[in-house]
Amino acid sequence: MTGALDGLLIADFGRVLAGPYATMLLADLGADVVKIERPGSGDDTRQWGPPFDAEGVATYYQAVNRNKRSVALDLRDAADRARAVDLVARADVVVENFLPGGMDRLGLGYDDVRTTNPGVIYCSVTGFGRGSSLPGYDLVVQAVGGLMSMTGPAPGEPTRAGVAVVDVLTGLHAAVGILAALRHRDRTGEGQRVEVDLMSCLLSSLVNQSSGYLLADVVPQAMGNRHPSLVPYEVFQARDKPLVIACGNDRQFRALAGVLGQRALADDERYATNPRRVAHREELVPIIEDLLASADAQEWCERMAAVGVPAGPVNDLAEAFAYADRLGLSAVVDCAGGRQVANPIGLSATPATYRSAPPALGE
Numbered sequence: 001m002t003g004a005l006d007g008l009l010i011a012d013f014g015r016v017l018a019g020p021y022a023t024m025l026l027a028d029l030g031a032d033v034v035k036i037e038r039p040g041s042g043d044d045t046r047q048w049g050p051p052f053d054a055e056g057v058a059t060y061y062q063a064v065n066r067n068k069r070s071v072a073l074d075l076r077d078a079a080d081r082a083r084a085v086d087l088v089a090r091a092d093v094v095v096e097n098f099l100p101g102g103m104d105r106l107g108l109g110y111d112d113v114r115t116t117n118p119g120v121i122y123c124s125v126t127g128f129g130r131g132s133s134l135p136g137y138d139l140v141v142q143a144v145g146g147l148m149s150m151t152g153p154a155p156g157e158p159t160r161a162g163v164a165v166v167d168v169l170t171g172l173h174a175a176v177g178i179l180a181a182l183r184h185r186d187r188t189g190e191g192q193r194v195e196v197d198l199m200s201c202l203l204s205s206l207v208n209q210s211s212g213y214l215l216a217d218v219v220p221q222a223m224g225n226r227h228p229s230l231v232p233y234e235v236f237q238a239r240d241k242p243l244v245i246a247c248g249n250d251r252q253f254r255a256l257a258g259v260l261g262q263r264a265l266a267d268d269e270r271y272a273t274n275p276r277r278v279a280h281r282e283e284l285v286p287i288i289e290d291l292l293a294s295a296d297a298q299e300w301c302e303r304m305a306a307v308g309v310p311a312g313p314v315n316d317l318a319e320a321f322a323y324a325d326r327l328g329l330s331a332v333v334d335c336a337g338g339r340q341v342a343n344p345i346g347l348s349a350t351p352a353t354y355r356s357a358p359p360a361l362g363e
Contacts (some may be wrong), residue, residue: 002030002350003028003029003030003031003350003352003353004029004030004347004350005026005029005030005031006030006031007030007032008026008030008031008032008092008093008182009031009032009034009090009091009092009093010023010026010027010031010032010033010034010091010092010093010094010095011034011036011084011087011088011091011093011094011095012033012034012035012036012068012095013036013094013095013096013097013098013103013108014035014095014096014097014125015043015044015045015097016043016044016045016097016167017045017064017138017164017167017168017171018097018125018167018168018170018171018174018196018198019095019096019097019123019125019171019174020035020043020045020064020065020171021064021167021168021171021172022095022123022125022171022172022174022175022178023035023068023095024064024065024066024067024068025171025172025175025343025345026093026175026178027066027067027068028066028067028343028345028352028353028354029343029345029347029350029352030350030353031093032069033067033068033069034068034069034070034071034087034091035065035068035069035070035071035359036071036073036075036084036087037070037071037072037073037361037362038072038074039072039073039074039361039362040072041361042070042072042361043061043065045058045060045061045064046058046061046361048060048061053338057358057360061358062338062340062357062358063341064171065358065359066335066340066354066356066357066358067353067354067355067356068356068358068359069359069363070359070360070361070362070363071083071087071362072361072362075106075108076106081106081107081108084106084108085107085108088108088113088117088120089113089116089117090117091117091120092119092120092121092182093120093121093122093123093178093182094108094113094120094121094122094123095123095125095174095178096108096122096123096124096125097124097125097126099126099133099135100124100126100129100130100131100132100133101133103124110122110124110193114191117191118190118191119185119189119190119191120191121178121181121182121185121191121192121194122191122192122193122194123174123177123178123181123193123194123195123196124193124194124195124196125170125171125174125196125197125198126195126196126197126198127140127141127197127198127199128197128198128199129195129197129199129200130195136197136198136199138164138165138166138167138198139160139164141166141198141199141202142160142161142165142166142202143158143160144199145166145198145199145202145203145206146202146203146206146209147160147161147165147166147202147206148160149220149221149222150209150220150221150222150223151222152222152224153222153224154222154223154224155221155222156222157222158222159222166198166201166202166205167198169201169202169205170196170197170198170201170202173196173201173204174194174196177194177195177196178194181194208229209228212228225244226281229274229278230246230247230248230274230278231247231274231277231278231281231284231285232245232246232247232253232256232277232284232285232288233245233246233247233248234285235314236285236288236289236292237289237292237293238292238293238295238296238297238300239292239293239294239295239296239297240296240297241296241297241313241314242297242313242314243292243297243300243301243311243312243313243314244311244312244314245288245304245309245310245311246310246311247274247309247310248310249274250266250272250273250274251308252308252309252310253265253266253271253274253277254266255304255307255308255309256288256304256307256309258307259300259303259304259307259309260288260291260292261291262287262291265284265287270283270284271284297313297314298313301313330342333354334354335354335356335357336354336356336357338357340354340357
């Protein structure tokens with residue numbers, strides 16, 4: 001089956017998560033991705049465990065490196081560096097996340113590559129932009145970028161997200177930038193530099209929180225599972241386990257009040273509109289939670305779904321995969337004998353393919 005990006009050669013100097021996630025997405029869509037790694041140790045994430053798979057490879061590495069080939073090159077060695085120079089001279093796309101200036105010192109920077117390959121799309125992923133030599137690990141950016149200050153049970157208890165969400169968001173932005181640059185090259189023949197950094201991608205991805213600060217001078221604080229602008233939109237305890245209710249408009253709240261057997265709540269002037277519910281959050285939330293104690297979470301979720309109220313049980317990851325399966329989502333694929341999370345992009349003519357498992361070092 002032909003992929004959307006068949007025939008595209010990508011030289012992947014990315015390590016850890018953001019760069020490799022971007023190149024795996026492109027590999028799933030048909031690109032030929034050659035992953036350049038350090039001899040002996042390879043990508044840092046090969047050792048980021050436990051957990052490890054049955055072959056002793058860290059599952060962290062397995063998450064973002066399928067459909068790639070690996071070549072082990074010591075870029076400080078003249079012969080190996082010459083092989084890298086040859087590769088980037090032929091590549092459609094180069095992706096790297098060295099500290100700023102690192103690739104330049106090796107003779108593999110953008111200005112070096114475009115002299116022999118003027119159509120190249122050269123994507124640099126940094127922590128804090130080209131002008132900063134600060135290393136950009138996800139946890140650090142979650143801290144300095146403000147995400148931890150608004151995540152957690154309460155102000156003064158900063159909490160990281162449960163996954164390296166900034167790396168993933170940056171990988172997505174990198175992939176979008178690369179595809180946009182390829183489209184420009186298709187029209188003009190002109191290559192270009194693509195730059196993304198973790199800090200900027202996080203600030204952009206904070207969306208309403210960033211906008212609230214820039215336009216209304218509101219500095220958000222941690223609110224646990226509550227939403228600063230919507231009520232009810234949080235975790236509640238049912239009889240057996242927690243569930244979430246996410247009312248995004250007044251119609252949904254009116255339907256929720258009916259499911260709870262308290263239609264009068266929707267007519268109460270304190271709760272009739274969302275701004276009023278936000279103002280009276282501390283009064284309304286305990287009322288809802290008391291009513292939910294009479295039945296199990298799944299029963300409530302089924303009742304709410306029947307009237308269009310967004311709700312769901314708080315699942316662990318095993319339950320989440322089972323839930324996706326019940327919904328008919330193809331969230332898991334077999335990739336050369338190992339289970340992988342499927343690429344979530346659905347394309348009717350050129351769907352993602354799963355041609356090979358994450359490569360062994362030098363494979």
